[in-house]
Amino acid sequence: MSLARSSRSRQSATPRKAARKTAKAAQAAQAEPGPDTGHRRDLLEAMLRIRRFEERCVELYSATKIRGFVHLYIGEEAVAVGVNEALTPEDAVVATYREHGHALARGITAEAVMAEMYGRATGCSGGRGGSMHLFDAGRRFYGGNAIVAGGLPLAAGLALADRMRGLNRVTCCFFGDGAFAEGEFHETANLAALWNLPLLLVCENNLYAMGTALERHQAQTDLAMRATSYGMVAWSVDGMDVEAVEQAARRAVEGIRTGTGPHFLELRTYRFRAHSMYDPDRYRAKAEIERWKSRDPITLLTDRLRKSGAPVDKDIARIERRITAEIDHAVEAAEQAPQEPVETLLRHVTSAPAEAVT
Numbered sequence: 001m002s003l004a005r006s007s008r009s010r011q012s013a014t015p016r017k018a019a020r021k022t023a024k025a026a027q028a029a030q031a032e033p034g035p036d037t038g039h040r041r042d043l044l045e046a047m048l049r050i051r052r053f054e055e056r057c058v059e060l061y062s063a064t065k066i067r068g069f070v071h072l073y074i075g076e077e078a079v080a081v082g083v084n085e086a087l088t089p090e091d092a093v094v095a096t097y098r099e100h101g102h103a104l105a106r107g108i109t110a111e112a113v114m115a116e117m118y119g120r121a122t123g124c125s126g127g128r129g130g131s132m133h134l135f136d137a138g139r140r141f142y143g144g145n146a147i148v149a150g151g152l153p154l155a156a157g158l159a160l161a162d163r164m165r166g167l168n169r170v171t172c173c174f175f176g177d178g179a180f181a182e183g184e185f186h187e188t189a190n191l192a193a194l195w196n197l198p199l200l201l202v203c204e205n206n207l208y209a210m211g212t213a214l215e216r217h218q219a220q221t222d223l224a225m226r227a228t229s230y231g232m233v234a235w236s237v238d239g240m241d242v243e244a245v246e247q248a249a250r251r252a253v254e255g256i257r258t259g260t261g262p263h264f265l266e267l268r269t270y271r272f273r274a275h276s277m278y279d280p281d282r283y284r285a286k287a288e289i290e291r292w293k294s295r296d297p298i299t300l301l302t303d304r305l306r307k308s309g310a311p312v313d314k315d316i317a318r319i320e321r322r323i324t325a326e327i328d329h330a331v332e333a334a335e336q337a338p339q340e341p342v343e344t345l346l347r348h349v350t351s352a353p354a355e356a357v358t
Helices: 002-031 037-062 077-085 100-106 110-117 151-164 177-181 183-194 223-228 242-257 286-293 297-307 312-336
Strands: 092-094 171-176 199-205 233-238 263-268
Touching: 037 077, 037 100, 037 110, 037 242, 037 297, 037 312, 077 100, 077 171, 077 199, 077 242, 077 263, 077 297, 092 151, 100 110, 110 312, 151 171, 151 183, 151 199, 171 177, 177 183, 177 199, 177 223, 183 199, 199 223, 199 242, 223 233, 223 263, 233 242, 242 263, 242 297, 297 312
Parallel strands: 092 171, 171 199, 199 263, 233 263
Antiparallel strands: none
16 A cells, blocks of 8 residues: 555656756746857847948938948848858858948948948048948958949859869859849859859849849749759748848858859848939839838847747847947048048059060
């Protein structure tokens, strides 16, 4: 009898202990963020840095502090941040004229980018490039290219050079859906596949080539499927989900490094602002813009963090303060930075006469 009671007692105690352990584990999990929470915070901060930088550029452009053409990256932050997470400092990046986000995600400082926006000598391109020509060879960031699809052949050349030198590097080239209408894309895709180049082609499909909707300039709008016709691995990804972008980019980069040739990612995204600061944006329905804003990449990740139990609001407040101070400093430094002296204006424009080799 006592043995039976003892047995029943042990049986009843075991579930209670298990329940207590489960409760403690749940409390610990809630008190200590999961393994992905810290990384998600980093992704959120990177996207917020781009968003706040671009918003400040709007203010400065309106105040005529920044001049010339300015193409904002607001809405597409998940693309630059997610893809750059999959790259190493040894890899190369070639961007489009909408490249503020790419540059910041690559690690170029807000101070260097803002000085370039102001056209100051301390800018990452020495004040010579401005908004569309950000450049930093030390970080292997090769533009900023103002010509649609113009960066694609350059990226192929960088990838070819790395392969010929036996370096296990990846060259990543960003471009818009409008590049599909240019011969440079098809020439680059063909040679990259033919020569098995370590090239990651990232199409930021925001549905509009300047003011022309995708279905008005492409007979086949499944861009990933078209890329497969060149014999490369290609697939489409939700470009508003930074974690989905990062996962896809890591998969592509891993494939490239193992020698499976170029990969193509179609990242379906959307720019919340007009094509450029000059654009009246009369070609898009307001309802369409609002529909895409409901999938703001920053909001999507913030909501995901909240659902995980992380103290998001405190984190965001701290991140926002840090970013505001960073951008304030960048603006102040840019306004105090010197213009390039007139006597050096021909630097990097002309070269010394070549000497004949005898």
